[in-house]
Amino acid sequence: MAKVNDNYLKLPGSYLFSTIGKKVAAYAAENPDKKIIRLGIGDVTQPLTPTIIQALHSAVDEMADAETFRGYAPDLGYEFLRKAIADNDYVARGCDIAADEIFVSDGAKCDSGNIQEIFSTDNKIAVCDPVYPVYVDTNVMAGRTGEYDPATGNWSDVIYMPCTAENGFAPELPKTVPDIIYLCFPNNPTGATVTKDRLQEWVDYANKNGSVIIYDAAYEAYISEENVPHTIYECEGARTCAIELRSFSKNAGFTGVRLGFTVIPKDLKVDGVSLHSLWARRHGTKYNGAPYIIQRAGEAVYSEQGKKETAGLVAYYMKNASYILNGLKDAGYTVSGGVNAPYIWLKAPNGMTSWEFFDYLLTTANVVGTPGSGFGPSGETYFRLTAFGSYENTVEAVDRLKRL
Numbered sequence: 001m002a003k004v005n006d007n008y009l010k011l012p013g014s015y016l017f018s019t020i021g022k023k024v025a026a027y028a029a030e031n032p033d034k035k036i037i038r039l040g041i042g043d044v045t046q047p048l049t050p051t052i053i054q055a056l057h058s059a060v061d062e063m064a065d066a067e068t069f070r071g072y073a074p075d076l077g078y079e080f081l082r083k084a085i086a087d088n089d090y091v092a093r094g095c096d097i098a099a100d101e102i103f104v105s106d107g108a109k110c111d112s113g114n115i116q117e118i119f120s121t122d123n124k125i126a127v128c129d130p131v132y133p134v135y136v137d138t139n140v141m142a143g144r145t146g147e148y149d150p151a152t153g154n155w156s157d158v159i160y161m162p163c164t165a166e167n168g169f170a171p172e173l174p175k176t177v178p179d180i181i182y183l184c185f186p187n188n189p190t191g192a193t194v195t196k197d198r199l200q201e202w203v204d205y206a207n208k209n210g211s212v213i214i215y216d217a218a219y220e221a222y223i224s225e226e227n228v229p230h231t232i233y234e235c236e237g238a239r240t241c242a243i244e245l246r247s248f249s250k251n252a253g254f255t256g257v258r259l260g261f262t263v264i265p266k267d268l269k270v271d272g273v274s275l276h277s278l279w280a281r282r283h284g285t286k287y288n289g290a291p292y293i294i295q296r297a298g299e300a301v302y303s304e305q306g307k308k309e310t311a312g313l314v315a316y317y318m319k320n321a322s323y324i325l326n327g328l329k330d331a332g333y334t335v336s337g338g339v340n341a342p343y344i345w346l347k348a349p350n351g352m353t354s355w356e357f358f359d360y361l362l363t364t365a366n367v368v369g370t371p372g373s374g375f376g377p378s379g380e381t382y383f384r385l386t387a388f389g390s391y392e393n394t395v396e397a398v399d400r401l402k403r404l
């Protein structure tokens with residue numbers, strides 16, 4: 001008789017976005033005349049730029065001609081895209097990463113969820129608290145996290161690294177040494193970053209202890225300050241301890257188009273086994289390659305015009321971010337993020353919990369954000385607003401908050 005993977009049964013319900021959706025729908029039904037502004041979900045709102053659209057169109061045309069038609073893409077990605085990524089994101093920054101160390105995929109969500117498969121289920125993971133939930137939930141599915149404690153919202157076998165106002169929302173090196181360390185900078189949900197020196201400490205720690213860092217740099221394009229590393233490979237020794245995840249979603253607006261990549265240096269070995277080889281095997285067995293048309297669009301992101309247009313998109317969202325950040329500061333809120341990331345992390349006022357503040361904002365300002373407690377216990381009493389809305393809506397939402 002078939003049996004299910006009962007690790008799935010341990011997962012608590014995904015209450016966060018469904019609860020938000022239900023509350024907003026109920027409020028909207030009762031108040032049809034109110035204009036609700038949604039600054040909750042991390043999805044982009046601006047269209048793909050002209051250079052990307054043109055690349056998509058011409059790749060579609062190639063598919064209509066027997067001479068230029070393409071079938072299955074190479075499992076690991078087309079050479080033209082892997083090379084563009086290696087040259088622009090790594091070599092141009094002085095990092096020693098080659099095209100054959102890039103694995104093209106359909107996005108960082110899948111990669112961040114799938115990467116744990118190449119590690120033993122005995123490995124102990126460490127995550128930031130608050131955290132992008134995919135890292136934890138996929139390890140739960142794999143049976144790596146122990147038991148769930150509903151009172152704390154924590155798993156018994158996971159090392160949590162609190163990110164609080166006291167440590168500037170950047171975790172401390174854990175005292176119990178993890179085997180796998182998930183880091184995400186610029187961070188979702190807090191919008192925090194680390195300096196290069198600080199990231200170097202993590203790389204040194206991982207190399208010393210034989211840990212592997214899974215570094216999610218999905219928001220790299222939003223870095224505006226000097227001394228914030230754009231890739232973990234800017235750090236000495238990262239080739240022997242770090243895997244990096246990247247996405248085209250947030251820089252080029254590919255959330256619906258789907259494209260990302262993982263970098264695994266060939267020097268990265270665990271017990272003498274190359275993780276590059278394991279991931280190549282996994283990718284080749286379970287994945288049939290990102291579509292040709294989409295990879296051509298990804299290549300166009302690295303063209304001179306593509307880079308300009310992408311910078312324009314990022315600037316658009318960052319204008320929203322600074323409007324939110326400054327507006328809320330003026331209104332007396334305690335806020336952070338929003339400088340190197342499209343997320344603003346604010347402290348709920350007057351001792352409110354994250355959900356109390358959610359309800360308060362929804363009903364008084366008709367603005368939707370995300371309760372920080374949904375990302376982990378250290379997120380309690382915090383709230384995330386995103387800069388991915390339209391400028392007009394962002395301005396209106398902030399002005400409403402200021403008037404409260």
Ligand SMILES: Cc1ncc(COP(=O)(O)O)c(C=O)c1O
Binds near residue numbers: 106108218255260
């Ligand atoms: C930290 C982080 N990593 C990965 C992703 C997913 O990116 P993609 O659209 O490439 O799957 C997100 C999306 O919100 C994210 O916040």
